[in-house]
Amino acid sequence: MSKPIIATTSLAGCFGCHMAILDIDARILQLIDLVEFNKSPIDDIKTFTKECDIGIIEGGCCNSENIHVLKEFRKHCKILISLGECAIMGGLPALRNGIDVKECIEEAYLKGPTVGRNTERILPNDEELPMILDKVYPCHEIVKIDYYLPGCPPKADLIWAAVVALVTGDELNIPYELVKFD
Amino acid sequence: MKEKIISIVEAHGSDASRLMDILLNVQSTFGHVSAEAVSLLATMLRISEVDVVQTLSFYHFFSTTAVGKYAVYMNNSVVSCMMGMKDVVDEFEKQTGVKFGNTTADGKIGLYYTACIGMNDQEPAALINGIVFNELNRQKVRDIVAGMKVGIPVQDMIAHYGDGNNANPLMKSMVHNNIRKTGAVVLSDYTLGIGIAKALTSDAKSVIKEMKESNLRGRGGAGFPTGMKWDFCSRESGVHYIICNADEGEPGTFKDRVLLTERAYMLFEGMTIGGFAIGAAEGILYLRHEYTYMKAYLENVLKDMRIKNFLGNNILGRGYNFDIRIQMGAGAYVCGEESALIESAEGKRGEPRNRPPFPVQKGYKGKPTVVNNVETFCSATRIIEKGAAWYNTLGTSESAGTKLLSISGDCKFPGVYEIEWGMSINAMLEMVGAENVQAVQVAGPSGICLPPNQFHRKIALEDLPTGGSMIVIGQQRDILKDVVLNFMEFFADESCGSCVTCRSFNMILRNAIEKVVAGHAIKKDVENMQAWSEILRKTTRCGLGQTSSNPISTTIKNFPELYDARVKDVDYQSDFDMEKSVKASCEVVGRSSEVHELAKVNIN
Ligand SMILES: Cc1cc2nc3c(=O)[nH]c(=O)nc-3n(C[C@H](O)[C@H](O)[C@H](O)COP(=O)(O)O)c2cc1C
Ligand code: SF4
Ligand code: SF4
Ligand code: FES
Numbered sequence: 001m002s003k004p005i006i007a008t009t010s011l012a013g014c015f016g017c018h019m020a021i022l023d024i025d026a027r028i029l030q031l032i033d034l035v036e037f038n039k040s041p042i043d044d045i046k047t048f049t050k051e052c053d054i055g056i057i058e059g060g061c062c063n064s065e066n067i068h069v070l071k072e073f074r075k076h077c078k079i080l081i082s083l084g085e086c087a088i089m090g091g092l093p094a095l096r097n098g099i100d101v102k103e104c105i106e107e108a109y110l111k112g113p114t115v116g117r118n119t120e121r122i123l124p125n126d127e128e129l130p131m132i133l134d135k136v137y138p139c140h141e142i143v144k145i146d147y148y149l150p151g152c153p154p155k156a157d158l159i160w161a162a163v164v165a166l167v168t169g170d171e172l173n174i175p176y177e178l179v180k181f182d
Numbered sequence: 183m184k185e186k187i188i189s190i191v192e193a194h195g196s197d198a199s200r201l202m203d204i205l206l207n208v209q210s211t212f213g214h215v216s217a218e219a220v221s222l223l224a225t226m227l228r229i230s231e232v233d234v235v236q237t238l239s240f241y242h243f244f245s246t247t248a249v250g251k252y253a254v255y256m257n258n259s260v261v262s263c264m265m266g267m268k269d270v271v272d273e274f275e276k277q278t279g280v281k282f283g284n285t286t287a288d289g290k291i292g293l294y295y296t297a298c299i300g301m302n303d304q305e306p307a308a309l310i311n312g313i314v315f316n317e318l319n320r321q322k323v324r325d326i327v328a329g330m331k332v333g334i335p336v337q338d339m340i341a342h343y344g345d346g347n348n349a350n351p352l353m354k355s356m357v358h359n360n361i362r363k364t365g366a367v368v369l370s371d372y373t374l375g376i377g378i379a380k381a382l383t384s385d386a387k388s389v390i391k392e393m394k395e396s397n398l399r400g401r402g403g404a405g406f407p408t409g410m411k412w413d414f415c416s417r418e419s420g421v422h423y424i425i426c427n428a429d430e431g432e433p434g435t436f437k438d439r440v441l442l443t444e445r446a447y448m449l450f451e452g453m454t455i456g457g458f459a460i461g462a463a464e465g466i467l468y469l470r471h472e473y474t475y476m477k478a479y480l481e482n483v484l485k486d487m488r489i490k491n492f493l494g495n496n497i498l499g500r501g502y503n504f505d506i507r508i509q510m511g512a513g514a515y516v517c518g519e520e521s522a523l524i525e526s527a528e529g530k531r532g533e534p535r536n537r538p539p540f541p542v543q544k545g546y547k548g549k550p551t552v553v554n555n556v557e558t559f560c561s562a563t564r565i566i567e568k569g570a571a572w573y574n575t576l577g578t579s580e581s582a583g584t585k586l587l588s589i590s591g592d593c594k595f596p597g598v599y600e601i602e603w604g605m606s607i608n609a610m611l612e613m614v615g616a617e618n619v620q621a622v623q624v625a626g627p628s629g630i631c632l633p634p635n636q637f638h639r640k641i642a643l644e645d646l647p648t649g650g651s652m653i654v655i656g657q658q659r660d661i662l663k664d665v666v667l668n669f670m671e672f673f674a675d676e677s678c679g680s681c682v683t684c685r686s687f688n689m690i691l692r693n694a695i696e697k698v699v700a701g702h703a704i705k706k707d708v709e710n711m712q713a714w715s716e717i718l719r720k721t722t723r724c725g726l727g728q729t730s731s732n733p734i735s736t737t738i739k740n741f742p743e744l745y746d747a748r749v750k751d752v753d754y755q756s757d758f759d760m761e762k763s764v765k766a767s768c769e770v771v772g773r774s775s776e777v778h779e780l781a782k783v784n785i786n
Contacts, residue, residue, distance in 0.1 A: 124771065131767045132764070141758060
C-alpha cells in the first residue's frame, strides 16, 4: 500500500503553525516513514502533483488568493484540517474585521507611523496582486473543513497525535493538557 | 456646570453607593454625562474615574454624548413590531430627516431604539424624555415632531390622559391600565392598613408562619416560596433590608406597571409587613427607568403613608420603624435578576453575583436582604388581611392564589387579567378574543413558544410557569423572523457580558437564526444551534444565560417544520461571494471588482 499523502499551506497566518509542525522534532523522521508530502512549504512543492489524502491549513482567508488556494486544497485533498486559531477563527489578522477596508489600506500605505517614504501616495494595485477581502474569513466559511486542531500555535504533540491517528486509523487519544490553554 | 454637579452630589450625601441616582440626575440635567462630569464625580465621591465609567457605560439610558433636547426611545420589541412600528419609525425619520441612532444636526431631536418598555397592550409605544407615548401612528408622529420643532414641552403634547391613576396630577400620563379581569387577591377592592395593623398586633414569627402556610410563591418568575425566603432571611443576624423588584423587564410583561399605578399603597403595605417579618428598617423600591413617569406619584404615596403613620417611626404606635426609598434603574434587563438589582442599587454595574451566598444571607450592602416582585408583595398584603386558609382556596394544589397575566399580541383584548392559577391556554385565548393562533409565547422570551397541540396545558407553576408575560402569535406571523430573531437580538444586547458563553453564544445564536431566516442555513447549522443552546444553558451564572437560548431551542422542538422549510439538506454550503467581498478594496485602489484578477491567476 502506498503511503498517505499530505499537503500543507499557510494562508493568512504567521507560519507559527508550520513551526509547530516542525516542533515534532526527531519524530519528523518517523513521519517521513509514515507519509509522503506533496504541495507544502516543508518540501517546497508549489503545485499539486498528486491527489492528496490530508490537507493541513494554517491561517484564515484575508485576500482573494487565499480563497483560491483553499478551494484548490479542498479539490485535491480528501480530508482538510484547520490548524490553529487563524484557520479556525481568523485569529490575529481578524482583528481588522469591523474596521473599514479603506481605513485599513490607508493606515497601511498612507497614514501609518511607519509609512514614511510613500510620497507618491501609491496604493498597491499591480494586477499580479490579489485583492484584500472585506474581512478575514475562517476557513470553514469558504470550504468544508473536516477537523480542527486548536492552539496558537497548536502544540506539536497535538499535531502529531492527530496526524498519526488519521493515517493509522487508530483511535485519537488527546490528553487534556494538549488542548488546555490557561 | 460645576456648581450644578456639586449640588447634585451633595444632595445625595456625597455617597458613592448612590452613583446611579447621581448619574441619572446629571444625565437628565445636561442630556449626557460628559468626560468633565465623570472626572468631577470621581473626585467628589472619592472613587476612580473608571468606577464612574463602568457604571455609566453599563446602562442604556446613560450616554456620554448629547442625546438631543427631545430624546425619542422607540420600543422595538416583538409586539411593537407586530403593531406597526415600522411605519412609526419611517415617519419619525421622514419628519426629522435623521435615521434612528442619530440626532438632528441642531441637536434638537435624537431617535433611538429601546427594548420593551412595558406597554405591550398599547403599542407601538415610545418614551420621549421619559414620557410614554402609546398607540403611535403616522399622524401622531407628525404632530409630535411638529411640536418639537417649535419647542413645545413633551408633557404639553399629551392630549388625553389614561384611566385611573394615570390621570393623577402627579402622573399625567396617557397610559391605559386595560384591566380586563379582576380577581380576588390583588385587583379586588383594597383598603389601606388592615394588613399592617394585623401584622403589627401579632409578631414577626406569626407573620412568617402565615406566609408559609399561604403557599405563596414568588411572582417574578422563579416561583420560590415567599414564606420560606422571609424565614431564611429573618434567621440571619444584623441589619436587614427588603427590596421590591419593579424592574419588570421581561418583554411582554406589564402587570407590575398596573399594580404600581393602582395598588401602590398595597405594595408598600406588603413591603412594610415583610420588613416587620424579617426585621428590616429600610426598604427599597427598585423601579425600572422606563417607569420614571410614575416616580412623583409613588413618592407622594410614600409621603401620604408617612403622614398616616403607616411608614416612619413607631408605625401605628407599635414601636416598629420602617421607611422606603425609591431607587431608579437606568435601563438594563439583567437588573431584574435579584443580585444584579442589588449591585445596581449599590451604584454599580448590574452584574449578577455568584451564589452562594444568596441575597437572604448577603444582599444589599452585604446584609441579609429579601427581594420580591411587586405582585408578591401585593399578594402578601391580602394574605395577611384575609388569612392563609382563605388564600389556599384559590388556584391549584401546587400553585395557590391568583396570577396577573399581561396578555398582548394578536388578540382583541390585550391587557391585564387576574386569573386563578390552573386556567388552560385554550381558555385564556378565548378570554382575550384570539383566533387563528399559531403559537403563544408563554413567560416571555426566556419562556417557551407553545404550539396549538399544547394549548390544553395549564397556567400553573407545576405545568406552564410564568411571571405573567403572554404573547399571542397569529397565523400571519413569521415566527422565526418576527419573534425568534427579535428575541435573540434582545438577549445579545442585554447579556451583562460576565460569562464568556453568554457574551458570545447569544451573538452567535442570533447570527445563526438570521442565517436560517435568510435561507442560507443547512441542517448542520440547526444541529449546532441546539448543541450551543445546551452549552449556553449549562455554563452561565444567572438566569439570563440559562434561558436565553429558549426562543431557539423551544421553536426547534415545537415548530421543526418552520426550520425544515428554510434549511437546506446538504452537507456543506458556503455563502462566500468573492465579488462582494473584494468590492471595497477594489474601490480603494481603483480596480473593477468584477474582473479584479488576471485571467490566469497564479494560485501557487
Ligand atoms: C435576567 C433576569 C431578569 C429578571 N427580571 C425580573 C423582573 O423584572 N422582575 C422580577 O420580579 N423578577 C425578575 N427576575 C427574577 C428575580 O431574580 C427574583 O427571582 C425575583 O425578583 C424574586 O421575587 P419573587 O420571589 O417575588 O418572584 C429576573 C431574573 C432574571 C434571571
Ligand atoms: S494560529 Fe497562531 S501560530 Fe498559527 S498562524 Fe495563527 S497566529 Fe500563527
Ligand atoms: S449569564 Fe449572562 S447576564 Fe447572567 S451573569 Fe452571565 S453574562 Fe451576565
Ligand atoms: S509574525 Fe510571528 S512574530 Fe511577527
